[in-house]
Amino acid sequence: MGEIDDLNILPLRDMHEAAGAKFGAFAGWSMPLSYPMGVLQEHLHVREKAGLFDISHMRLVLLEGPEAGRAIARACPLLPDAMGEGQSKYTFLLNETAGIIDDLIVTRLGAQRFMVVANASRAAVDLARLREAADPFDCTVTPLDRVLLALQGPMAAAVMRDAGEPVDGLTFMSGKEPRAGWFLTRSGYTGEDGFEIAMPPDEAEALARKLAGDERVAWIGLAARDSLRLEAGLCLYGQDLDEATDPVSAGLLWAIPKDLRGGGDYFGAPALARIIAEGAARKRVGLVPEGRQPVRAGAPLGTGEGEPLGTVTSGGFGPSAGHPVSMGYLPKAFSRPGTAVIAEVRGRPVPMTVVKLPFIQKRSTQD
Amino acid sequence: MSKTYYTEDHEWIRVEDGTATVGITNHAQEQLGDLVFVELPETGKSVSKGDAAVVVESVKAASDVYAPADGEITAVNDALSSQPELVNSAAEGEGWLWKMTLADAGQLDGLMDEAAYLAMIG
Numbered sequence: 001m002g003e004i005d006d007l008n009i010l011p012l013r014d015m016h017e018a019a020g021a022k023f024g025a026f027a028g029w030s031m032p033l034s035y036p037m038g039v040l041q042e043h044l045h046v047r048e049k050a051g052l053f054d055i056s057h058m059r060l061v062l063l064e065g066p067e068a069g070r071a072i073a074r075a076c077p078l079l080p081d082a083m084g085e086g087q088s089k090y091t092f093l094l095n096e097t098a099g100i101i102d103d104l105i106v107t108r109l110g111a112q113r114f115m116v117v118a119n120a121s122r123a124a125v126d127l128a129r130l131r132e133a134a135d136p137f138d139c140t141v142t143p144l145d146r147v148l149l150a151l152q153g154p155m156a157a158a159v160m161r162d163a164g165e166p167v168d169g170l171t172f173m174s175g176k177e178p179r180a181g182w183f184l185t186r187s188g189y190t191g192e193d194g195f196e197i198a199m200p201p202d203e204a205e206a207l208a209r210k211l212a213g214d215e216r217v218a219w220i221g222l223a224a225r226d227s228l229r230l231e232a233g234l235c236l237y238g239q240d241l242d243e244a245t246d247p248v249s250a251g252l253l254w255a256i257p258k259d260l261r262g263g264g265d266y267f268g269a270p271a272l273a274r275i276i277a278e279g280a281a282r283k284r285v286g287l288v289p290e291g292r293q294p295v296r297a298g299a300p301l302g303t304g305e306g307e308p309l310g311t312v313t314s315g316g317f318g319p320s321a322g323h324p325v326s327m328g329y330l331p332k333a334f335s336r337p338g339t340a341v342i343a344e345v346r347g348r349p350v351p352m353t354v355v356k357l358p359f360i361q362k363r364s365t366q367d
Numbered sequence: 368m369s370k371t372y373y374t375e376d377h378e379w380i381r382v383e384d385g386t387a388t389v390g391i392t393n394h395a396q397e398q399l400g401d402l403v404f405v406e407l408p409e410t411g412k413s414v415s416k417g418d419a420a421v422v423v424e425s426v427k428a429a430s431d432v433y434a435p436a437d438g439e440i441t442a443v444n445d446a447l448s449s450q451p452e453l454v455n456s457a458a459e460g461e462g463w464l465w466k467m468t469l470a471d472a473g474q475l476d477g478l479m480d481e482a483a484y485l486a487m488i489g
Binding site for chain 1: 398401403406424425428
């Protein structure tokens with residue numbers, strides 16, 4: 001793989017090279033795409049045992065101060081006062097038309113302390129938006145320089161326990177600060193149980209070595225991370241979500257507290273309330289093609305008569321599903337499971353059926 | 368006697384008794400990773416050198432495989448419909464993609480032999 005000079009380099013780069021990683025560019029970073037095990041086996045390894053991901057490209061931002069909760073409540077459709085200490089929530093930054101600027105995980109770490117985990121591709125935009133939200137309030141907004149590792153899979157908890165990490169009592173979608181500069185959550189992006197562990201770069205190698213050295217654990221690259229999240233029906237920002245897509249169309253209304261669905265003080269509230277009241281014109285759906293051919297992002301969707309309906313936003317092969325899987329957007333009238341549509345792949349029609357998401361039985365829950 | 372040639376796009380073409388067999392190199396399959404689908408052409412189709420004749424799809428992405436010479440496709444490797452992974456396990460053997468006639472055997476002169484190809488991929 002060719003390297004582009006101005007890509008960001010992971011602090012643990014040498015470990016990935018030693019593990020035989022193939023690297024590729026993603027969101028301005030040179031990232032491990034796969035390891036010698038290969039994408040298919042990496043994917044299955046996470047579903048069966050535990051996989052270790054270096055996701056240090058993602059951005060942690062700490063909001064802190066007497067009015068940190070008010071800043072969060074302005075930035076996101078969240079009720080920070082209703083969040084218990086240690087509770088994590090999946091949420092969004094919305095623009096004035098309720099389009100999604102980014103999807104985030106926000107964790108309440110204390111009365112005046114919130115951690116935001118944002119996508120690499122949106123880090124700069126998010127930081128500006130969070131600062132805008134915090135500006136009227138007594139709240140600092142601090143981007144943190146951390147290594148972020150994810151350990152995902154049914155054996156993740158046992159591996160963490162054996163590595164001496166304090167995971168007992170940590171339920172899914174909760175987090176804590178186990179030591180100064182560290183941030184540990186039980187969460188993930190694979191549909192499996194698992195953890196994300198952030199730590200100062202100079203303290204990361206010891207834990208990474210300990211986890212990677214466990215015989216139940218394998219390094220997993222971004223390619224398998226993508227197929228794992230797709231099977232779990234989780235969105236990738238920039239593909240399934242963007243600024244022209246609102247949470248209702250994306251099927252993510254569950255992440256908006258009921259008390260905020262009619263409006264509120266958060267960015268995008270009037271537009272979101274209007275969309276909720278009127279209903280979304282299109283919906284994110286799961287799609288399964290007939291046959292073995294993957295139908296990937298960008299493939300147009302239409303009726304049998306050739307009327308355009310929408311677009312596939314993510315697609316590929318689902319190693320655990322055992323067949324190709326896709327997600328895309330369709331008009332509401334075509335979004336019911338069982339509906340037949342036609343995708344176009346390299347000029348040829350591929351019949352697809354709308355299915356319920358996720359494609360696999362999830363072992364984690366999102367809320 | 369057979370002779371195998373290699374292209375800069377990581378295809379191999381093996382010529383035996385006037386028929387050519389085409390596939391992707393072992394180096395190419397390593398770069399692509401696990402294949403999950405191979406889109407095979409119709410037999411009888413005419414191809415020109417440089418045409419995208421086959422699409423191989425890995426978990427990650429779809430990639431074109433180009434015809435290394437002009438000719439007509441006489442057979443495709445149907446086993447790949449159910450076992451695309453044959454390309455990973457035996458790229459330069461059982462994982463062949465198609466057989467073709469050669470309209471102009473002289474086109475092969477511009478291709479590499481194995482030693483030159485191995486030197487190119489380093």
